[in-house]
Amino acid sequence: MSLELSHEQFMRYSRHLLMDDIGEAGQQKLSQARVLIVGLGGLGCPVALYLAAAGVGHLSLCDADVVELSNLQRQILYRETDCDLYKVECAERELRALNPHISVSSHAAEITDELIGNQDIVVDCTDNLAARQLMNSACHKNKIGFVSASALGWEGQLVAFDFATHGRLCLNCIIDRDSPEPLQNCSNSGVVGPVLGAMGSLQATTVIRMVLGYFQQHGEMQRYDGKAGRWLSLAASAKTGCGVCTL
Secondary structure (H helix, E strand, O other), rough: OOOOOHHHHHOOOHHHHOOOHHHHHHHHHHOEEEEEEOOOOOOOHHHHHHHHHHHHOEEEEOOEEEOOHHHHOOOOOOOOHHHOOOOHHHOOOHHHHHHOEEEEEEEOOOOOOHOOOOOOEEEEEOOHHHHHHHHHHHHHHHHHHHEHHHHHHOEEEEEEEEEEOOOOOOOOOOOOOOOOOOOOHHHOOOOOHHHHHHHHHHHHHHHHHHOOOOOOOOOOOOEOOOOOEEEEOOOOOOOOOOOOOOO
């Protein structure tokens, strides 16, 4: 089906339309996609910016936190004047200004199963293992895509799952849901801002690949060492008796 574009939209998305493997049909898929971004911090900011710019038509933003001065070193959607305001409200304002052709909804609350069920893809940009496991379980149950990333210091990692086509192997196979929360996080150990940008950009690229049908690395872990400038890919396997994806 051909996408009817205004002159402004044609110019906006022209670099996609020039590509044979995206074109008008691919842009239409992007415009119809429903993506939930959970966590509007150092990862969620670049994810949201790139997906909005790419024309992903329906973005939902979920984060209960407010902007703090210490966020500004890495959370590129916000300004000093945003401090003490809800992140999702500030992010929604910026994304609407960037691309008025998409819809954006914000939820200044914790993530719930109900919010996840109405999406095509959920992007985990949190630093909370319990929330990450909730998303994993809900995405598996609803057979939707799940793209999870994290970063600390100079290092980042990403793993993604296409539950629409794969029933086995999930995040719980790799990190058990009964595991304790990590002792180290950005708040107590620090992080290099551009490392979060690199991982967030990779998450956004992975979402676009999923929407367009080019994603094939179900459950493959990608790790980035920003200090050494190296990437590493690690294969994972389904865990017997997983409790989430065991049929």
